Amino acid sequence: MTYPKPIIQVKDLWKVYCMGEEKVVALRSVCLEIYQGEICCIFGTSGSGKSTLLNQLAGMEKPTFGEVFIRGTSVSRMSEEELAMFRQKYMGFIFQSYNLLPSMTAVENTAMPLMFRGVPREEREKIAVQMLERVGLSHRLHHYPGQMSGGQQQRAGIARAFAAHPEVIFADEPTGNLDSRTTEEIMEMIISFARRFRQTIVLVTHDPEMERYADRVIRLLDGRIVSNRIRSGGKEAKG
Ligand code: ADP
Ligand code: MG
Numbered sequence: 001m002t003y004p005k006p007i008i009q010v011k012d013l014w015k016v017y018c019m020g021e022e023k024v025v026a027l028r029s030v031c032l033e034i035y036q037g038e039i040c041c042i043f044g045t046s047g048s049g050k051s052t053l054l055n056q057l058a059g060m061e062k063p064t065f066g067e068v069f070i071r072g073t074s075v076s077r078m079s080e081e082e083l084a085m086f087r088q089k090y091m092g093f094i095f096q097s098y099n100l101l102p103s104m105t106a107v108e109n110t111a112m113p114l115m116f117r118g119v120p121r122e123e124r125e126k127i128a129v130q131m132l133e134r135v136g137l138s139h140r141l142h143h144y145p146g147q148m149s150g151g152q153q154q155r156a157g158i159a160r161a162f163a164a165h166p167e168v169i170f171a172d173e174p175t176g177n178l179d180s181r182t183t184e185e186i187m188e189m190i191i192s193f194a195r196r197f198r199q200t201i202v203l204v205t206h207d208p209e210m211e212r213y214a215d216r217v218i219r220l221l222d223g224r225i226v227s228n229r230i231r232s233g234g235k236e237a238k239g
Contacts, residue, residue, distance in 0.1 A: 003071060006033035007168060007200050008057060013066035015052050015223075026052040028223045030066070034216065036167070037198035039191060041210050044220035050204035051172055053220065057202060058091060058170050059083045070168065088116045092161035094171035094190070098153040100145040106132055106156045107141050113164040124163075131159035135189055151182035158186065162193045169194065171203040175210075187213050 015027040026049045034040045044050050055061045056068055059075035067076045070090065078086060092113065093099075100109045107128045114124035132141055135155040145153050154174065161169050171190070175183035191213055194201050203210065211217055211231070219227045 003036045007036045008034040009069040011067050014064045016064045038215045039201045040216040041214035042204040042218045048220040049223040054204050090167045092166035092169040094161045094174045096173040096176040098157045105142045110159040131163050135159045168200045
């Protein structure tokens with residue numbers, strides 16, 4: 001379903017970490033809006049606040065000041081329980097280090113978000129197999145993460161992130177551990193999945209090469225947004 005208002009809205013967001021006596025201001029008055037179906041890339045050098053921002057957007061951490069709205073609902077004000085439900089319903093995640101459970105096979109890892117949504121076992125395994133086929137892992141269905149290459153693990157990570165069709169997918173340096181060829185394959189996959197169902201992607205990275213995939217480009221410097229622009233001709237992934 002189309003969500004006409006900004007699917008993500010951030011109002012005057014601050015995050016201050018206290019390290020003993022010292023205060024680290026990781027985010028300074030961040031305001032932004034992201035619309036449904038946008039591929040939004042957030043750039044910045046190491047330490048600029050990218051991961052902190054992503055964690056606030058996904059409700060993993062509470063802001064020091066300000067608020068984050070997803071689909072018009074303040075995630076900053078939700079209880080942990082409400083947040084967990086909200087995340088399972090609307091959000092997917094892709095991590096730099098894949099974060100697959102080592103004791104589970106590719107199919108079991110991919111099926112996890114569906115389990116949280118109460119999809120019966122047979123059904124969720126069927127969907128997981130389909131997803132893994134779509135990311136080119138039909139020959140690795142019953143492999144464990146330790147038996148797969150980094151690129152294969154990240155494909156499984158993508159299958160898992162998209163399995164339950166979340167409206168927003170958050171990705172923190174998803175290709176940070178991959179070589180340039182695998183990076184391109186992984187990005188093409190993320191973009192083509194997202195385009196198919198008009199899902200919103202929020203991807204943070206220090207890699208300027210990622211810009212060509214973005215519809216919206218946001219730059220962070222020392223916890224502040226220094227630019228936020230729509231990029232016309234955002235890449236239409238093949239297929
Ligand atoms: P990036 O992801 O862009 O590399 P981060 O969001 O991880 O940057 O960090 C932004 C700043 O906040 C850095 O100065 C970092 O040291 C600090 N920071 C991040 N997380 C914490 C934390 N849990 N405690 C204290 N300082 C933190
Ligand atoms: Mg980071």
